[in-house]
Amino acid sequence: MAPAVTVCVTCYNQEALIGQCLDGILAQDLEDLEILVGDDFSTDRSIEIIQDYASRDARILLIRRPNNLGFIANEEDLFRRARGNFVAICEGDDIWTDPHKLSRQLAIMSARPDVSLCISAGTKIDDDGNTLPGVLCISNVSRELSLPELIGEIGGRVPTASLLMRRTALEALPDDIYRHVGIDYSLQVLLGMYGKVWYDACPSVAYRVSSRGSWTEELAESSSKYLQHHEALRSYQDFLQRQLSPTLERELRKAFEPLILGFYMSSRISPADKRRNLPDDVPRLKRPAQIVATLLTRAPFVVSAGAFARRRAWQPVRQLLSSRW
Numbered sequence: 001m002a003p004a005v006t007v008c009v010t011c012y013n014q015e016a017l018i019g020q021c022l023d024g025i026l027a028q029d030l031e032d033l034e035i036l037v038g039d040d041f042s043t044d045r046s047i048e049i050i051q052d053y054a055s056r057d058a059r060i061l062l063i064r065r066p067n068n069l070g071f072i073a074n075e076e077d078l079f080r081r082a083r084g085n086f087v088a089i090c091e092g093d094d095i096w097t098d099p100h101k102l103s104r105q106l107a108i109m110s111a112r113p114d115v116s117l118c119i120s121a122g123t124k125i126d127d128d129g130n131t132l133p134g135v136l137c138i139s140n141v142s143r144e145l146s147l148p149e150l151i152g153e154i155g156g157r158v159p160t161a162s163l164l165m166r167r168t169a170l171e172a173l174p175d176d177i178y179r180h181v182g183i184d185y186s187l188q189v190l191l192g193m194y195g196k197v198w199y200d201a202c203p204s205v206a207y208r209v210s211s212r213g214s215w216t217e218e219l220a221e222s223s224s225k226y227l228q229h230h231e232a233l234r235s236y237q238d239f240l241q242r243q244l245s246p247t248l249e250r251e252l253r254k255a256f257e258p259l260i261l262g263f264y265m266s267s268r269i270s271p272a273d274k275r276r277n278l279p280d281d282v283p284r285l286k287r288p289a290q291i292v293a294t295l296l297t298r299a300p301f302v303v304s305a306g307a308f309a310r311r312r313a314w315q316p317v318r319q320l321l322s323s324r325w
Helices: 020-025 047-054 071-081 103-111 147-152 168-169 175-179 183-192 215-221 224-243 246-265 270-283 287-298 300-304 314-323
Strands: 003-009 033-038 060-064 085-090 115-124 129-137 143-145 165-166 198-208
Touching: 003 020, 003 071, 020 033, 020 047, 033 047, 033 071, 047 060, 047 270, 071 183, 085 103, 085 168, 103 115, 103 165, 103 183, 103 198, 103 270, 115 183, 129 165, 129 198, 143 147, 147 183, 147 224, 147 246, 165 168, 165 183, 168 183, 175 183, 183 198, 224 246, 224 270, 270 287, 270 300
Parallel strands: 003 033, 003 085, 033 060, 115 198
Antiparallel strands: 085 165, 115 129, 115 165, 143 198
């Protein structure tokens, strides 16, 4: 008999964190689970720790990769193996902090067959588990979210660990979703296109910010990976636009604009790389943002002075640009 929920856990060299992740899942008051843990060829003690948990709870199935697939391919395989009517995500460095998370989300989605995705608020923690300032929150009340709202939430206020997806809707998504960066954002936007999305305002997960070995840490530390990521964003934006109605193009362009401008504000990217990317990026920007990106490319001393790199000038610039949409 299929379980009610499949929990997909991705892990790579997270020996210090994977136990906390699994503890949060096993603490759920919903017991009808299967827990698929995809270890992406870890070289630390992650596999040993997962095996110990699996030996004590038959709901846990360890899937060992014979080589490193990468995060998205690892997650894609877990999704395709899922047997539950609903599929949840908890990456190996994140934690479910509310034991009622799944049961509360499942009650909503069982009562509302038109809901394809349920997300919730969360908190931020550091590598040591200390709570960081700020709450990942879209609304103070639980409610249905519109598709334009979901498109606008590209800035990280939707914790990936909070997602509970209807499997039939997940399976209906195009395979190309796994060929682009930003799988988490794709899921929230495209599932919002296939059905309704419910937001649970109760914080139920903890998102670990730039943990050691994470994808976000790699982008922060490697200028070459940041450059590759930025150049991949264009095809990613085009992919999403092909899936969405033309009437939502403005919302998508508005969501991506801060990401594009962030590239030109970065002191880690060479002026030559900015000049090379500028002709492809300018058509995606509104006129005020085009001026800012061009200025930062042609006058690199502005960036090297540190004002933009440290984001001291970012807030007023963002407010100005947002007012033009």
